Amino acid sequence: MSQAAEGYNVAVVGATGAVGQKMIETLEDRNFPVKTLTLLASKRSAGKKVSYKGQEVEIQEALPESFEGIDIALFSAGGSISKQLAPEAVKRGAVVIDNTSAFRMDENVPLVVPEVNEEDIKNHNGIIANPNCSTIQMVAALQPIRKAYGLNRVIVSTYQAVSGSGTVAVDELKAQSKDFLEGKEMKAEILPVKGDKNHYPIAFNALPQIDLFQDNGYTFEEMKMINETKKIMHLPELPVAATCVRLPFFTSHAESIYIEVENDGVSVEQIKALFQDAPGVVLEDDPASQKYPTPLSAEGKRDVFVGRIRRDLDNSKGFHMWVVSDNLLKGAAWNSVQIAERIVANNWLK
Amino acid sequence: MSQAAEGYNVAVVGATGAVGQKMIETLEDRNFPVKTLTLLASKRSAGKKVSYKGQEVEIQEALPESFEGIDIALFSAGGSISKQLAPEAVKRGAVVIDNTSAFRMDENVPLVVPEVNEEDIKNHNGIIANPNCSTIQMVAALQPIRKAYGLNRVIVSTYQAVSGSGTVAVDELKAQSKDFLEGKEMKAEILPVKGDKNHYPIAFNALPQIDLFQDNGYTFEEMKMINETKKIMHLPELPVAATCVRLPFFTSHAESIYIEVENDGVSVEQIKALFQDAPGVVLEDDPASQKYPTPLSAEGKRDVFVGRIRRDLDNSKGFHMWVVSDNLLKGAAWNSVQIAERIVANNWLK
Structure with missing residues (x-):
């Protein structure tokens, strides 16, 4: 069975935020091939529950080890969290799609709007940046x-x-x-x-x-x-x-x-x-x-x-x-999920 | 005694509107030399009272004969009222300062923002247009x-x-x-x-x-x-x-x-x-x-x-x-009263 058929281990970092919520909704609306969904946020939000496809998913504190086994991590918890945890996620084999400004102008990080430069995704080194909403x-x-x-x-x-x-x-x-x-x-x-x-x-x-x-x-x-x-x-x-x-x-x-x-x-x-x-x-x-x-x-x-x-x-x-x-959609959550869809469709996970 | 010292017979047409109200307030705030204040509006508003310098002034229906004896008429009751009544006011010797778009692009009508083209006022033929607010x-x-x-x-x-x-x-x-x-x-x-x-x-x-x-x-x-x-x-x-x-x-x-x-x-x-x-x-x-x-x-x-x-x-x-x-002020009422002030100061009533 292919990974696409089995699905992917997906994490959302910043799951309680305005964009994080929309990311979870968009994964559901798009029927993204999710095998497991890990919802991460600050310690303060840990324990809260969020609904995904009719199930309650408990939010966990975002830590470096949270990314063990994760295939795709969608980040939207602020630039400092991304700077700290995105490299940890990449180190553990995840591809990060980051919605903050932390890596956008980094020349080693593709900055992607699929309708414009989808092909840039394949040059990623673990992190793909989602541009500013506007x-x-x-x-x-x-x-x-x-x-x-x-x-x-x-x-x-x-x-x-x-x-x-x-x-x-x-x-x-x-x-x-x-x-x-x-x-x-x-x-x-x-x-x-x-x-x-x-x-x-x-x-x-x-x-x-x-x-x-x-x-x-x-x-x-x-x-x-x-x-x-x-x-x-x-x-x-x-x-x-x-x-x-x-x-x-x-x-x-x-x-x-x-x-x-x-x-x-x-x-x-x-x-x-x-x-x-x-x-x-x-x-x-x-x-x-x-x-x-x-x-x-x-x-x-x-x-x-x-x-x-x-x-x-x-x-x-x-x-x-x-x-x-x-x-919150094309400007953030949907563009991030869309990048994830293009990664999956093109087998660009690496 | 000069007219400036005696004051002027001023009419406000559209006295119940958002701009008309501000015109009345601005005449008061600026202590414009008003001898008599005539407030005009549609038949529907006639009889209402508006306060000016502590006195109640009754609104009258705007008719051609309302402008008998008026020196300066400030219009802000819509383009069709201006087209109909401004020439009647001019015929009776008033200078009209019109806040609608009725005459703005008429080459015989100066369009004035005093900080920019005050001198254009003196070429008026009875009507001076107040530009669009923006x-x-x-x-x-x-x-x-x-x-x-x-x-x-x-x-x-x-x-x-x-x-x-x-x-x-x-x-x-x-x-x-x-x-x-x-x-x-x-x-x-x-x-x-x-x-x-x-x-x-x-x-x-x-x-x-x-x-x-x-x-x-x-x-x-x-x-x-x-x-x-x-x-x-x-x-x-x-x-x-x-x-x-x-x-x-x-x-x-x-x-x-x-x-x-x-x-x-x-x-x-x-x-x-x-x-x-x-x-x-x-x-x-x-x-x-x-x-x-x-x-x-x-x-x-x-x-x-x-x-x-x-x-x-x-x-x-x-x-x-x-x-x-x-x-409502520089964009309308104040610019109109300011034109009136410049007319009076420069003796451009004709």
């Missing part, structure tokens, strides 16, 4: 255009959901919204960045800071979008600019993207046609019937949705578009 | 940069408050937010555009449609930003692109703006220095202390706030910035 949906949408007409430039402004900052941020938005509507003072303790000095209300507001500021005045989130896009697309010289903004909604990131293609004379209709059979990308674009994706309409779906495609009025190679996807 | 704050922020270093290009993505669609939209966001938090179905009847076919929830969502779609795939709001910017700045050839998005907050619009200046070698510090004494614009920009404007921080203030200024990483003439202002 990067994934952008490159998935840009790849068909780049393949057909080339790509000279990207400028993106994001509209990002609070769940990207975890369940504590989701709870904060709920509590603040309720307090505001009841005329009470809003308490801000989590956003924009839990570990930063100042916190501001997100309810009925917009915060132009996601992750910490870097020395160049960009936030780390913005630099992730810039650097990861170049790495995933194998376009190290592509000019990419990003402004990342946190907004008061729970799920899905939206992006207003301006691009310039290489070819001249490309029409909006040609761009739209590319998405007819682009893997993982769905065109929702009809101004006449007010059809365009929104965070609420994309929630719970694995696809990346593209709308509002229109030509720049001054630059014949310029196009604007609006890209939306569920940040 | 346009006003952008051009106010760009003008100091344009004056110092020239301007070659503008690409903006907006983050706009629901109050731009009136008090019905404010009520809708409140009701939907409450329903969502209580686990109830949200009712969508107003946004994105009251008069359009489909309505979508705005609470905990983002809608990439403000105003009706035009034949070119842009919304009317986007075309207003594009065309009005060129007119106000007297730069008919300036490339301007806009993506306008409605978001779940009540007050203030925010904008992620990318610009390219004409001069080479301009530093972020030089751009920031321009705002030290730019009229009506306040720099709130210090990443080290997480200082940047937000919709909540700008609410109730008349200034335009600029933050997150940084150089594009690929184009040495490119800069990104984040501009926020109260859409």
Whole structure:
């Protein structure tokens, strides 16, 4: 019996988090060939139970020895946990798919969005990095255009959901919204960045800071979008600019993207046609019937949705578009499970 | 005794609306030299009373004869009312400051943001147009940069408050937010555009449609930003692109703006220095202390706030910035009253 038929020993690290929960759900929804499922988290969460395919699975404390016998480990418990435990998992023979920023820019670690650079997986040395949520949906949408007409430039402004900052941020938005509507003072303790000095209300507001500021005045989130896009697309010289903004909604990131293609004379209709059979990308674009994706309409779906495609009025190679996807699914859990599926399908476990 | 000392007969048309209310408050806050205040609205609102400087002023139905003896009429009751009644007011000797889109692109009507093109006021033929809210704050922020270093290009993505669609939209966001938090179905009847076919929830969502779609795939709001910017700045050839998005907050619009200046070698510090004494614009920009404007921080203030200024990483003439202002004040009521102040100060009533 092949391993594929028998199934794989899968571990999820960070099983109680917003993304970890979605990873477990996605493994189930996709009917991933799981032989055993090991759920790992901090000592604090050990003993809690999570449902998988109708069975209760007990969460264990994540330790180096937890990875004995594991084939595939999906990590989403923060960068420091990944830095500490991913090498331990690899040492014990597991392939790690890591959803943190710990290894993304490591040149020995492939950074993968299957619709864009699936082939990079096979060069892995035990760890494959899952890109930043806002990067994934952008490159998935840009790849068909780049393949057909080339790509000279990207400028993106994001509209990002609070769940990207975890369940504590989701709870904060709920509590603040309720307090505001009841005329009470809003308490801000989590956003924009839990570990930063100042916190501001997100309810009925917009915060132009996601992750910490870097020395160049960009936030780390913005630099992730810039650097990861170049790495995933194998376009190290592509000019990419990003402004990342946190907004008061729970799920899905939206992006207003301006691009310039290489070819001249490309029409909006040609761009739209590319998405007819682009893997993982769905065109929702009809101004006449007010059809365009929104965070609420994309929630719970694995696809990346593209709308509002229109030509720049001054630059014949310029196009604007609006890209939306569920940040916990394609932006995190689904892209990770999808990498696992491609590993299994291509026999890239090693 | 001069008219300035005696004061002016001022009318506000649309006195019960979100902007009309702010116009009345702003006239009071600024201690505008009002001799008599006439409040006009639809027949439906006639008889209601509004407080001005401690007195109750009764609202009257807006009719052509309402403008007899009026010196300055501030209109904000929708484009069709302005088209119908502004010429009647002018015929009776009033100067109209119109906050609708009815006359903005009329070549005989100055379109004015005092910080940018105050001098255009004196060419008026009875009507001066107040620009679109999202346009006003952008051009106010760009003008100091344009004056110092020239301007070659503008690409903006907006983050706009629901109050731009009136008090019905404010009520809708409140009701939907409450329903969502209580686990109830949200009712969508107003946004994105009251008069359009489909309505979508705005609470905990983002809608990439403000105003009706035009034949070119842009919304009317986007075309207003594009065309009005060129007119106000007297730069008919300036490339301007806009993506306008409605978001779940009540007050203030925010904008992620990318610009390219004409001069080479301009530093972020030089751009920031321009705002030290730019009229009506306040720099709130210090990443080290997480200082940047937000919709909540700008609410109730008349200034335009600029933050997150940084150089594009690929184009040495490119800069990104984040501009926020109260859409009902600088975006509407305050800019209108400010035009009235400039008219009075310069004796441009005619």
